[in-house]
Amino acid sequence: MADKKNFEKQIPNNVVVLESVKCCAEGCKKKMERATFCGEHFDWFKAGLITKEGLRAPDFDKKHYHYTAAKKSA
Numbered sequence: 645m646a647d648k649k650n651f652e653k654q655i656p657n658n659v660v661v662l663e664s665v666k667c668c669a670e671g672c673k674k675k676m677e678r679a680t681f682c683g684e685h686f687d688w689f690k691a692g693l694i695t696k697e698g699l700r701a702p703d704f705d706k707k708h709y710h711y712t713a714a715k716k717s718a
């Protein structure tokens with residue numbers, strides 16, 4: 645007969661902690677909001693400025709120039 649008087653309540657401590665809750669764009673410390681990016685970098689991704697891994701496109705400078713120019717005039 646098992647003695648269960650000291651039975652401890654099982655507290656679930658396997659709560660999943662996501663390491664990658666931050667935006668995956670290079671150097672960005674914001675939280676991810678959309679897909680794996682923050683709001684701003686999701687726009688960058690859509691505009692082709694960065695890859696889905698958060699790396700800059702080869703012609704990033706050119707694209708970024710046009711991206712910011714388009715944003716200003718919007």
Ligand SMILES: [Zn+2]
Pocket residue numbers: 667668669672673674681682683684685
């Ligand atoms: Zn970001």
